[in-house]
Amino acid sequence: MTLKNKWVQLAILAAIILILPAFFPSGYYYRVGALVFVNALSVVGLVILIGYAGQISLGHAGFAGIGAYACALAPVHLGIPPVLAILLGAAISAVLALLIGRPILRLKGYYLGVATLGFGILVSMVLSNERGLTGGPDGMAVPSLGLRPLLRDMGLRLSGGEFWYIFNAAALLTGIWIALNLYQSATGRAMRALHGSETAAQTVGIDVSRFKLQAFIISAVYASVGGSLLALQNGFITPDVAGFMHSVEMVTMAVLGGVGSVLGATFGAAVLTLLPQILTVFHDYEHLVLGLVMILVMIFLPLGLLPSLAARIRWRGV
Amino acid sequence: MDALMQFVFSGLTVGAVYALVALGFTIIYNASDVVNFAQGEFVMLGGMITVFAFDAGLPLPLAAILAIVATAAIGVALNKFAIEPARGAPVVSLIIITIGASILIRGATQVLFDKQLHRLPAFSGDDPIHLLGATLLPQSLWVIGGAIAIFIALWLFFTRTLLGKAVLATANNRLAAQLVGINTGFVMTLSFALSAAIGALAGVLVTPITLVSYDVGVGLALKGFAAAMLGGMGNPKGALVGGLLLGLFEALTAGYISSQYKEAVAFVVILAVLFVMPQGLFGQKTTERV
Numbered sequence: 001m002t003l004k005n006k007w008v009q010l011a012i013l014a015a016i017i018l019i020l021p022a023f024f025p026s027g028y029y030y031r032v033g034a035l036v037f038v039n040a041l042s043v044v045g046l047v048i049l050i051g052y053a054g055q056i057s058l059g060h061a062g063f064a065g066i067g068a069y070a071c072a073l074a075p076v077h078l079g080i081p082p083v084l085a086i087l088l089g090a091a092i093s094a095v096l097a098l099l100i101g102r103p104i105l106r107l108k109g110y111y112l113g114v115a116t117l118g119f120g121i122l123v124s125m126v127l128s129n130e131r132g133l134t135g136g137p138d139g140m141a142v143p144s145l146g147l148r149p150l151l152r153d154m155g156l157r158l159s160g161g162e163f164w165y166i167f168n169a170a171a172l173l174t175g176i177w178i179a180l181n182l183y184q185s186a187t188g189r190a191m192r193a194l195h196g197s198e199t200a201a202q203t204v205g206i207d208v209s210r211f212k213l214q215a216f217i218i219s220a221v222y223a224s225v226g227g228s229l230l231a232l233q234n235g236f237i238t239p240d241v242a243g244f245m246h247s248v249e250m251v252t253m254a255v256l257g258g259v260g261s262v263l264g265a266t267f268g269a270a271v272l273t274l275l276p277q278i279l280t281v282f283h284d285y286e287h288l289v290l291g292l293v294m295i296l297v298m299i300f301l302p303l304g305l306l307p308s309l310a311a312r313i314r315w316r317g318v
Numbered sequence: 319m320d321a322l323m324q325f326v327f328s329g330l331t332v333g334a335v336y337a338l339v340a341l342g343f344t345i346i347y348n349a350s351d352v353v354n355f356a357q358g359e360f361v362m363l364g365g366m367i368t369v370f371a372f373d374a375g376l377p378l379p380l381a382a383i384l385a386i387v388a389t390a391a392i393g394v395a396l397n398k399f400a401i402e403p404a405r406g407a408p409v410v411s412l413i414i415i416t417i418g419a420s421i422l423i424r425g426a427t428q429v430l431f432d433k434q435l436h437r438l439p440a441f442s443g444d445d446p447i448h449l450l451g452a453t454l455l456p457q458s459l460w461v462i463g464g465a466i467a468i469f470i471a472l473w474l475f476f477t478r479t480l481l482g483k484a485v486l487a488t489a490n491n492r493l494a495a496q497l498v499g500i501n502t503g504f505v506m507t508l509s510f511a512l513s514a515a516i517g518a519l520a521g522v523l524v525t526p527i528t529l530v531s532y533d534v535g536v537g538l539a540l541k542g543f544a545a546a547m548l549g550g551m552g553n554p555k556g557a558l559v560g561g562l563l564l565g566l567f568e569a570l571t572a573g574y575i576s577s578q579y580k581e582a583v584a585f586v587v588i589l590a591v592l593f594v595m596p597q598g599l600f601g602q603k604t605t606e607r608v
Binding site for chain 1: 420540
């Protein structure tokens with residue numbers, strides 16, 4: 001039994017998700033848990049882009065914004081049910097990633113960083129400036145998903161928190177399952193090869209730009225779905241969802257937990273989602289501590305939290 | 319025509335600030351291959367510390383010097399405690415470390431000072447100057463003049479002094495520089511001090527126009543980063559041209575197209591330039607070795 005096995009990884013995560021509610025003192029914790037899962041879903045997408053293919057994006061919140069506003073706007077203006085709006089948002093994000101991906105991904109390192117950053121800023125700017133459509137910086141209400149009444153009619157009574165805890169957990173497990181399958185597939189291997197060295201990958205016949213683009217599109221869809229779920233869960237959305245700080249948060253979650261592994265990234269998402277909830281106790285010191293944690297983890301646990309801890313435990317021979 | 323001149327003046331004023339932030343990025347990038355996302359925080363610190371020292375009764379020039387020295391010290395601390403220990407880490411980790419540092423500095427400023435907007439009096443009055451059919455605030459001249467002075471001083475430093483040449487040598491090839499006896503560790507420290515001081519000075523100059531609060535750094539860092547990339551990372555001339563161009567794009571867009579989308583146009587132009595010239599305007603084409 002090894003952690004490399006995808007079923008073992010999924011089983012561990014599913015077990016944690018199932019057991020945790022036993023320790024919840026109040027319904028509020030379901031909401032926080034649901035938030036962790038939604039963030040983790042976006043971050044798993046970034047693992048494919050950063051961890052597998054070795055490309056950075058500082059603008060992925062742009063795709064989250066598209067997903068979020070698709071769920072807010074499509075039901076009102078196009079009469080589409082919210083569930084389909086999630087797919088519509090994902091489709092728009094995928095097409096957009098396809099269109100901008102090819103020119104953007106020719107850039108490397110910091111240049112790729114500034115290009116993706118520019119994309120994210122453009123999206124958030126459109127969202128805050130088109131007041132007539134999006135409500136501007138004040139944000140707008142998001143129609144409810146409508147699944148809960150359906151479940152109630154079937155005799156299943158769930159609180160809002162419980163519903164989103166289960167729904168987002170299912171979405172996350174599905175997302176992780178796909179990511180783990182991708183990791184082992186020929187496509188995943190090609191992506192990881194170009195992470196090591198693009199030139200080397202090219203010489204063995206890997207179509208580098210094609211696999212970079214695929215990673216970019218897949219990760220964009222993850223971020224978009226994450227944004228959609230966030231919007232539906234909150235019932236309200238502001239352009240901040242597409243903002244630079246949200247992009248940074250996503251990358252930080254991925255790298256903090258360990259960008260090489262899907263479970264690690266999920267762990268990172270959990271830590272960074274929970275930290276601000278805990279830090280509200282310290283209120284004024286919230287940012288100070290958050291910045292400090294980011295720096296310290298990067299310096300002392302360069303592989304990320306989970307892989308570093310795992311390596312340390314193995315090293316001690318436990 | 320008058321309107322055009324007006325837009326050009328305001329574009330050059332903001333552009334000069336972007337250029338100074340971009341220059342800060344460039345200096346640190348050359349010395350350590352790190353893009354320091356906390357660069358905008360140096361500008362903020364320059365403004366904030368000056369405001370509080372000035373309000374505490376210090377004369378303005380003294381308050382400004384205090385702010386610049388204190389910010390330089392913070393730059394050195396950033397290098398010693400966050401960048402040096404992470405030497406050799408991948409680009410993503412370094413981005414996160416410097417973004418973490420910027421959040422940390424912002425948080426500390428907010429605790430130490432406050433969350434309010436602050437202003438400084440203009441250095442030489444608020445009477446507008448009439449020039450070429452447009453009006454110009456005297457403080458704008460301070461900003462543009464200050465930027466030009468810094469660029470000239472730096473150019474002299476890099477071409478005329480032994481220390482400046484040591485920095486260039488380190489930027490060019492760290493190992494070779496070490497072999498000829500250059501203390502590259504000191505060069506890195508110096509670079510962080512220098513770029514923090516330049517950022518702080520920019521903050522002092524621009525605060526009478528734009529006001530300052532603990533959270534103005536992010537926007538400035540993004541613009542400075544974009545300007546540095548536009549010019550070609552690591553090239554001081556590129557930083558100057560990139561910054562001024564970015565300022566002009568924004569001002570002209572705001573004037574003729576849409577003030578809401580001025581930043582959008584700036585980024586569209588930058589993306590367009592990067593697609594045509596992936597290394598920026600003045601960047602050097604390098605070949606990756608396997």
